Amino acid sequence: MKKMPAHINKDNVVISIRNLEKSFGKNHVLRGINLDIYEGENMVVLGRSGTGKSVLIKILAGLMRPDHGKAFVLGKDVAHLNYRELDQLRLKIGFSFQNSALYDSMTVEENLCFPLERHFKHLSNREVDLAVKDALKAVGLSHTIHQLPSELSGGQRKRIGIARTLILQPAIMLYDEPTAGLDPITSQEINNLINEVQNRYHTTSVIITHDLTCAKAVGDRVAVLLDGKFVNVGRFATVFASDDERIKSFYDYNFVT
């Protein structure tokens, strides 16, 4: 079980979600959810496939608009920003995609340089080089620097995807299923990486997963998304001590079978 880091600042709510609703046609995915995430905290969002976890963080990053309710990120109402303001905000958010979303036509190095060179024009070539090497070292993939994404394994792609977002040193990290489809050892490495990012940069993170090992290892708190609502939010042990059958079964299937 993870120990709660000392630097979580409960006076500063970084992400605040209020009565958020989102439907696709007749498919009511999010049905009024509420959540506050504190500065420096790792918040895990748990839920079965198709419950709208990806939709939730896409709303946080401004990729989708909610139908009702509000999402405040760093005090800004995401759905009501103009392009400029949204871009300003996005520079402070790192988004690690479920399917990595690496740029196919670019090498690993170019994937990492690309956002850096565009947003930090004052950096010298050497500084960019250094940042790229550091980011790759952090995810343990220094040797892949000249490879194309198509030449990497799924797990490697995922780690490069995380490196690409870390390189901008965002204040907020959104991880969409960082360990899905990875072997237990690589998963463990990713979990360590997420914790290291939190400890080193005091990043606020939202980690989406249905992997309870991951939730336990990285989550300061977990929130369980069920039928479009958060049914339980709290520390891992507290949440899974609950009597709620649905939460219990989620736990049992994950660990027993």
Next chain:
Amino acid sequence: MGTTKKRSRHYVVSRQMDQFFFEIYAITQFAGRFFKEVFLPPYEFKETVRQCYNVGYKSLALVSVTSFVTGIVFTKQSRPSLAEFGATSWLPSLVAIAIIRALAPLVTALIAAGKVGSNIGAELGSMKVSEQIDALEVSAINPFKYLVVTRVLATTLMLPLLMIYMALIALMGAYLNVHANEQVSFVSFFETAFRSITYLDIFSSVLKSLIFGFTIGIVSSYKGYTTTRGTQGVGIAANTAVVAAMFLIFIEEMIIVQIINWFRAG
């Protein structure tokens, strides 16, 4: 984000026709967005140049071969009709007019629609379904500007150049054939050929190529950018990009020819 099509059971005309007009409307909007964003900074010079190079590089070989063969074949096929009137000396003028007014803009556009249009449709389509477009967006890079504006500019600027290149190669082919049969010299062939060409001809062909290039860029980008339904959608995007671009090119050709003829007469 893609446009979502509502599938209601009541159609204004029929399902296909409604969809067709919806598509035209959506493409027009897409083009409107292009004009809004093309003038706003930041300008993607480097990427635009890279795309121009791509467009030229991808179509050059095919345009070269096709135009050369077209020049030869067209000359060969026209000869008997002119020979009937003993007017084979008109061959250079006839061929030049046909190539510059009609063949060069149209054939270049069709080749580019096939090669470049399918490529843009597939490339943007796969970027869409693998969330690379979302990835650009969350890293505060305007994907429309970076991906669409650069490609549309590239096709629009490159098509007139390709068209002129195509016309010259086709005339070379025509010259070789005329030279072999009528023993006309290089200088006299091109002198006769260009004497029959007016500035209006060249202007209208360049204009046509600009419009065709714009059409190819917009339609194929639209198809790629709005791809849905996973990898299957990528194939559909590439395919429909070519079909829709070619269809619009033919319609535009008919309209422009009408307008130009009106100018010519007036």
